[in-house]
Amino acid sequence: MRFQRPDIFRPPSEWRSYFLPLTRGCSNNTCTFCNYYGVRLQIRELDDVKREIDALAAYIGNGIRLPNVPQIVYAIGRSWDGKRVFLQDGDALVYPFPKLREALHYLNEKLPNLERIGTYATPQDILRRNQDQLRELKELKLSIFYTGIESGDDKVLQHVAKGVKRQELIEAGKKVKEAGITLSVTVILGLGGVEGSKQHALETARVLNEIDPHYAGALTLTLVPGTPLYEEWKKGEFRAVSPFRSLEELKTIIANSSFTDCFFSSMHASNYLSIRGRLPQDKQRMLKEIGAVLATRDSSLLRPEFLRGL
């Protein structure tokens, strides 16, 4: 089957990157809340990846357009500064290791000004790699992993079919840091529903503390039509938390945090309130900001539903 280029779905901090697809979909397509649910994984041929790198290098270096190259290469390449590449798609770390190594070598050879390469990485992908492999990837400038933790509560992880337990999340997170790779994780407010809200927030704080990531981002659950969790919600089997309840969870996570040095944010478009800061030093200021909104219960202080994004 011909490789279909995926839509661009990236972490906010990768906005300046060139988006290079190695895969389409996600190898762990079981998570019942995710828009990758059920999407079949496609692995791109290495030769095809190399052709795109050749085209990009020729365009960046000399303005040359090679034949039979998708227009998007030039559309992204036109305003690209040559420094960062983000590997698509949902978990490009699943790309077979020898091919991944070769693709990274090729990127470095053809685009010598590259400073950083990033990828989404599932905990399962990370656990499949040994420490030497991770270090080798780091040497080849694959130096930031974005990993969805979602929740620290085993009950929630099982309910949403994440495919890993909290202990594996911790193990995967620590492994990345030991390899010298920057770790950016996300958690999802509201994923435990109304009944599991308190435990979800407390256990998520505990897992985050144990991993002690460089970056942590909170997202807020958005129920996506077509996913099993959406169906559960429609049938009344899953009760979604209110916007203010999601802020209570955010407050609990920050209040219970004991990070060494972590940039924490809820700037993602899915959230009802955007805050950010470095923990531990900004903890009181961040709690005050959330507390002030919670005290008013004024909906006009929240991001309106129609402006929320995935």
Ligand code: SF4
């Ligand atoms: S592992 Fe991540 S990208 Fe893949 S289905 Fe689960 S939440 Fe979605």
